Structure formats: structure tokens, C-alpha cells
Amino acid sequence: MDDDRYRRGWEKLEEIDGEAGERVIASLKDIAPDLARYIIEFPFGDIYCRPGLDLKSREIATVAALTAMGNAAPQLQVHIHAALNVGVTRGEIVEVILQMAVYAGFPAALNGMFAAREVFQARDDKGQS
Amino acid sequence: MDDDRYRRGWEKLEEIDGEAGERVIASLKDIAPDLARYIIEFPFGDIYCRPGLDLKSREIATVAALTAMGNAAPQLQVHIHAALNVGVTRGEIVEVILQMAVYAGFPAALNGMFAAREVFQARDDKGQS
Amino acid sequence: MDDDRYRRGWEKLEEIDGEAGERVIASLKDIAPDLARYIIEFPFGDIYCRPGLDLKSREIATVAALTAMGNAAPQLQVHIHAALNVGVTRGEIVEVILQMAVYAGFPAALNGMFAAREVFQARDDKGQS
Amino acid sequence: MDDDRYRRGWEKLEEIDGEAGERVIASLKDIAPDLARYIIEFPFGDIYCRPGLDLKSREIATVAALTAMGNAAPQLQVHIHAALNVGVTRGEIVEVILQMAVYAGFPAALNGMFAAREVFQARDDKGQS
Amino acid sequence: MDDDRYRRGWEKLEEIDGEAGERVIASLKDIAPDLARYIIEFPFGDIYCRPGLDLKSREIATVAALTAMGNAAPQLQVHIHAALNVGVTRGEIVEVILQMAVYAGFPAALNGMFAAREVFQARDDKGQS
Amino acid sequence: MDDDRYRRGWEKLEEIDGEAGERVIASLKDIAPDLARYIIEFPFGDIYCRPGLDLKSREIATVAALTAMGNAAPQLQVHIHAALNVGVTRGEIVEVILQMAVYAGFPAALNGMFAAREVFQARDDKGQS
Secondary structure (H helix, E strand, O other): OOHHHHHHHHHHHHHHOHHHHHHHHHHOOOOOHHHHHHHHHHHHHHHOOOOOOOHHHHHHHHHHHHHHHOOOHHHHHHHHHHHHHOOOOHHHHHHHHHHHHHHHOHHHHHHHHHHHHHHHHHHHHOOOO | OOHHHHHHHHHHHHHHOHHHHHHHHHHOOOOOHHHHHHHHHHHHHHHOOOOOOOHHHHHHHHHHHHHHHOOOHHHHHHHHHHHHHOOOOHHHHHHHHHHHHHHHOHHHHHHHHHHHHHHHHHHHHHOOO | OOHHHHHHHHHHHHHHHHHHHHHHHHHOOOOOHHHHHHHHHHHHHHHOOOOOOOHHHHHHHHHHHHHHHOOOHHHHHHHHHHHHHOOOOHHHHHHHHHHHHHHHOHHHHHHHHHHHHHHHHHHHHOOOO | OOHHHHHHHHHHHHHHHHHHHHHHHHHOOOOOHHHHHHHHHHHHHHHOOOOOOOHHHHHHHHHHHHHHHOOOHHHHHHHHHHHHHOOOOHHHHHHHHHHHHHHHOHHHHHHHHHHHHHHHHHHHHOOOO | OOHHHHHHHHHHHHHHOHHHHHHHHHHOOOOOHHHHHHHHHHHHHHHOOOOOOOHHHHHHHHHHHHHHHOOOHHHHHHHHHHHHHOOOOHHHHHHHHHHHHHHHOHHHHHHHHHHHHHHHHHHHHHOOO | OOHHHHHHHHHHHHHHHHHHHHHHHHHOOOOOHHHHHHHHHHHHHHHOOOOOOOHHHHHHHHHHHHHHHOOOHHHHHHHHHHHHHOOOOHHHHHHHHHHHHHHHOHHHHHHHHHHHHHHHHHHHHOOOO
């Protein structure tokens, strides 16, 4: 059964998303605990644990995709935090979002940049890099 | 004036996209030569020349975004070529596309994977890595 | 002329969307009354009155689509209300939204679930099922 | 009843879309004749007949939207024909599509431009402007 | 470990998608066998096995979402087959797709309808309902 | 070098977007000044300065596209202001947004209309047309 995936996923979620990820999981407790479980098991227990791509590159991919899609603002913020948590620099995040102007248009890049500014300010307030 | 941006952009386009990029530019000659010029100047002359993010990470971001958006199949193929051209491995490309199942759903990941298979086969046929 | 469509549509809108639908219509009075009229006539007077699919299935389809598209949060809430009004259960709505993780990604499912939680709470506050 | 809308819509569809529009309607005969009827009645009988915006501007809006959305290639081609039919020039269509690079990214503009090229060639073959 | 999910998922995939699903899985063998495994385990082993919503409603939700998103044509065809396989009628599928004109626009509904026509013809050719 | 494009773009941005555009540029100063510069240079210095399409038609195209995409609410408001600034009437803006119901669905048209109402009210408060 899936105890391994769940435990492995939970550890990976804590490593990558930290407090923000735990808050998402907690927020699902009352309405859809199984969605919380699937998030731990599939994205974190299966995908982010895979060996073929380093975590920095994985978060660059996710920040790029969520910026380009432009319809998942809260998840973009969580993953800008995550990117910083695994070692992507603020400057690199700004470059990824800026580049999305080419592929998804300037509004997508602008809204991504405003999300990054909020995340950077929240981390400044807590003294996080 | 913009001679510098154009020349710098053209060199970067050749480095990254190679023959596939040149074909896109050539295909615009009769209908919209200015779009061809803007593509050389802005994405390649301005964005891909920026120092803050390495080309491998830039192509990972682009492959992720185009897979997730799911409505730009020809450009996704061009950028899978580009990613390979700048040193992303086939295995890493498969990981990026696979990860998009989490953020854009399984159909987006499937269609991205089929695009990758076509590109890999075309390169096999030419003896390219 | 269209008196029949309008009257039939208005009754269907009241049956399905109730108070939330009436508020949307009222909110268009000053800026675009014709959009209000078209909403009554086409979606409600034409489509939702069609005999070939029951209202429960129609609302399941709409909740699925709006969750997957992810760019119409207010309309998703209106249709979660509507689904409940025509007999879809809360548990079934949670299942539909959860399933969208497969087709549109986890962020779409998460944002759909948070919309459902708001609707469920609003109905709890009013003692509605 | 709706005889007026239908007749008015059919005339407007013929004026705007010409042969291409009639082919779409005919193609729905066997599978969904009611969708054909709604297309005649609502977009053409209701919307394109409204007095507040000239047909050239309406087709500029439609070509822009379909280029930006990037997931409706056949309909984009129909509306590039339609724009030309109501007096938008080829040069103006190229400008509209080019501008979408700003709002929806370069892949959307590229795919829109390739659609325009196909339409222009088809019309050249028939000696149409 | 996951043998149970995999076996359960494979049976569910065969029940729902039949031959079309098996072809998708087979097509991933050479390039991304893990994506094939995840498709069996998560959508089919986890989601479609859940008790809270009948399979007919699940396929109505999926056909609606894929029609509305408009960027996953092959998967839409697979799920129109799937809907028919689990007991949704052709008429009901036409209704679901038609309704998407309201939420995602007429081009999405048109392209969905053309997908349905191809599926219906393929099944007619094989004598399937 | 690009002094000309920048100066030309800044003047065009002021002509079209006025105060709202300047605020967007100012808001990028701390986090991504280069994105601000690219916005001035490419959309405004390159695209909106092109002679082949009048500014009214350009803003109609942009309002249509942003309404249809439905994931760039702040930018839609900026461009409804811009459309009014270059001579599109409120009635014409309402027509463009209404027409998007046909191509992107009623939720997109509704959300576009609510954006228009906010812009119109803000301009009423300032005595602007």
C-alpha cells in the first residue's frame, strides 16, 4: 500500500514548499482530504522525487508554466517560494518570468512579476533570502 | 539604431534554434517580414542574450511553458530541438514534460511527450544527439 | 418574436441559478442590458431547456468546464450553487472538481475546491443543503 | 417565434462568411443541426446585426481574439476570410495578428500569421482580394 | 507498494477506454514508460475508481472539460469513446458539447462536435453503438 | 542604440495609456526595470507606432483579446482606458466585449463587462469621457 509514497511525498513537500505547502494541505482537511493526500503522493511522492532532473530545474519549469498559464495566482506564489527554497535566486526567478513575455505575452509576465514582488516582500519581512 | 540587436539576435537564434529557427524566419519573408525581425530582435537579441540565467534553464522554462499552454505545437517542437542544442539531455526534457501533468493535466503532458518523440526521431534520423 | 424564449429562459434561470443568477442579471442593467437578455435567452431559454440531457448532468458538465478553464471564478461559484439547486450533492461536486486535476492540473482542482468551500459555507450560513 | 432571427442571421452569415460559413453550417447537418441553427441565430442574427459597431471593427476583434486564444485554427481561417469580405485589408489583418505577440506571445502570433498566409493563398488562387 | 493501484487502474482503463486507452499506453513505451504507469495509477487507479460519482457522470465531466479547453483534441476523442463505452448516449454527448458554446464559445463547441463526428463514424464502421 | 525606440515608445505609451500606463511602469522599478523598458520599447516603440492600422482598431483588438483570454484582468482595465483615450466610445467597447461571448463564452464576456463598468465609473468620478 501507499504509506511509502505518502511519507516520501510529505518529506519532499516540506523540503520544497515548507510552510506554504503545509498550509495548502491543511486548508483541504475539511472539504477534500483526498485531494490533499493525492497532492502529497503524486506531485511530491512520485514526480518531485524522480532522479532525472534537479529540483532547481523543476521549480524553474513550474514557475515558467504557472506564469504562462496565468490562471493560478496562489499556486504561482507557492512555487516562487519553493524555487527560492531549493536554491533558485531571486534574479533567476525574475529572468524566468520576464522570458514568459515572449511565449505568453506581456500581461502574463507582468502578473507573474507582481506575484514575485509579493513573495520577495513577504520573505524580506521574515528575513528570508 | 537596431543593427546591434538584430545581429546579436541572429547569432543567438542560430546558436539556440539552428536550422529550425532559420526556417521559421524564412517562412515569414513573404507575409510578415517585420514579425521575423521582431523575433530576432526581442526574444533573441534582448531576452536570450541576458546574463542572469543560463541557456539550459531558459530552454527548460520554455519547454515547460509551451507544454503547459498546449496550443503551440510547432513552437514546442522547435524548442525541444533548442533545448537539446544547448545541452539539455533527452532525459531531462522527458522529465520537464512529465512534470507538466501536475500543473496542466495529463493531456498536456501526453501531447508534449508525443512532440518530444517526433523531435527525438528526427534527430536520430540525422545522427544528432 | 422572442417573448417566449425570454420568459422560458427567465423561469429556467430562476429554477437553476436562483438568487445568484438574478443578481448577475441585475448587475448588467446599467452597462449592458442586452447581455443580460442574451444570457436569459440563449443559455437558459435555448440550451438548459433542451430535453436531451438532465439538469444534473448539465451542471456537472458546467462545473467541470469552469474548473478546468480556471479563469472564471465568479461563474464557477454561481454554478456550484446551481448544481446543488438541481440535486447534485456536495460529495459529487467535490468528485467532479477533484477529477479535473487529471485533465487541467492540480492548481485548477485546488482553486475549484476553494470555490466549492466558499459556496458550501455560504449555504451552511443560510441553512441550505 | 424565431423565423426573423434565423433569416436575418442567415443573410448576415452569407454577407460576412460567404461560402466558408455555409460549409460550416452544412457540415453540422448530420450531427448537430441545432448547433448550426444557434450559430445562425445568436452570433449572426443577434450579435453581428447590432448597430453599435461596424463590421470591420467586429472582424478585427474576432481575428484578434481567435489569434490570442490559439486553440481554434479552423475558425480563425474562416474569420480572416470574413474580415477580408467586409473590407479589412490584408495589411490590417497582418497588423492585428502581429500585435497579438504582445498580449498572447510570439507563438500565437506566428500561428495566426501562418493561418493568414493560407487564407491569402487560397484567395489568390481564386483571384479574390 | 503500488501493485494494487496499477492492477486496479489497468482494469479500470480497459473498462473505460478500451482499445483506445491501451494504444495510448503502448505509444508511451519507448519514450516515457513512467508517464504510462502514472496514467494507469493516478487517473484510473485512484480517481476513476472512487465511489462518489458514477462513471457516466465522470465521462460527461471529462468531455465537457476537454471540449472547453480546446487544446487536447486526441484526448477528447478518447474520452468520447470512453463516454460511449460506459453508457452515455450519442445524443447526450452532443448535448454536452453543444452546451460548451455557452461557457467556452462557439469555436470550442464546433471543434468538439467535429471530434464527436469522427468518433461516431469510426464506431459506425465497426458496428459499435 | 535604442534611445529612439525608448523615447518614441514612452511618448506613445503616454498618448495611449496615460496615467495608468505610467503607474504600471513605475510599479516595475524596484523588481524588474528591464521589463518596464521592454514594454516601452517593444509594444509601444515598435508595435503601436506602426502605420498600418489606426490606434482605435489596435485598441479594439487588444480589448477583444484580453477579454477572450480572461486571465489578465488588470491589463484589460488599462486597455479599456486606453481604448477610450484614443477615441473608441463606451458603446463600442461594450459591443466588443459582448461579442466575445460568441468566441470565448459568456463568463469571459461577463467578466469583461464588469471590468468595463469599473473603468467607466472611475472615469465618471474624474469627469472623463
